[in-house]
Amino acid sequence: MRKIRIRDFDLKKTVECGQIFRWEKISGWYFITAGDRIIKARQEGNFLFYELSKGGAGFIRNYFSLGEDYKKIISGIKKDEKIGKAIKSAYGLRLIKQEPFECMVSYISSSASNIPRIRRNMNSLSRRFGHKIKLGNYTSYSFPSPEEMLKCEDLEKEARNCGLGFRARFYSKAIAAIAEVSAEEKLSASQSFENYFSWLRRMNYPDAKMELMNISGVGSKVANCILAFSLGFKEAFPTDVWIRRAIAELYFSQKNISAKDAERFGREYFGQDAAYAQEFLYYWRRQPKAKD
DNA sequence: ACCCAGGAAGCTC
């Protein structure tokens, strides 16, 4: 068992807020499956206890964004008492740095769905296409690589069998499109995705977003999730129905505002760390009652 | 039975 000192970090909020889907809590420990890795973690005050199926402290610090100056981020987005209230309710929540491929597939599959269902769908995909991985007595299935998915004859059909519904077409087309690029250059599908994502990382935010939106099943919201949750674009402001409601209630006196306008407002108002503001608002808005 | 869920794409006007 390893241990690191932490501050301005709340493991429970970070794991449970809905940004990642493949986790479970067993007798006080969080077991997170991230890509082909299992993370076992528990927080006690200013200490984080953890075990990994591979990697060490460097991975943990990067995965939970522990190196980011939290107080600086907070002071940057805390424009008023409304967001202040949301920040207070979710203090310690940090953005997780997900594997881009897993993040892309997960959020393409999130369209008009809900978190419990997305979790089931991603676990089904992993059992169907991934491989068994272990940490001690705990067993899970890796999130499948592009190759593991492309092995089967009819990816869309298999994905429908995993409960993805109409989203299966989007995401099988998306994978085929990106993998196709590599075939001509004799690259593996994984390398093709790596090239694609590192290409996006080098762009500025608007260009990267436009580029992502060329992918089947990736619109404005999903693009923002991929950018914020896996590619380090913290100025993204993913705007789903909950965020749209929160923005309408807090900043437009209940007026019915479009997702597009809510997103523009969020980006302009909260600035370079808008993604954190978004997570705080999401957490706050979805809390069962007692939102203050 | 009815409604909605971390939306996007393909229409119409």
Added chain:
DNA sequence: GAGCTTCATGGG
């Protein structure tokens, strides 16, 4: 461009 419909499926 902004508004409407359709796309599966599970849960309340």
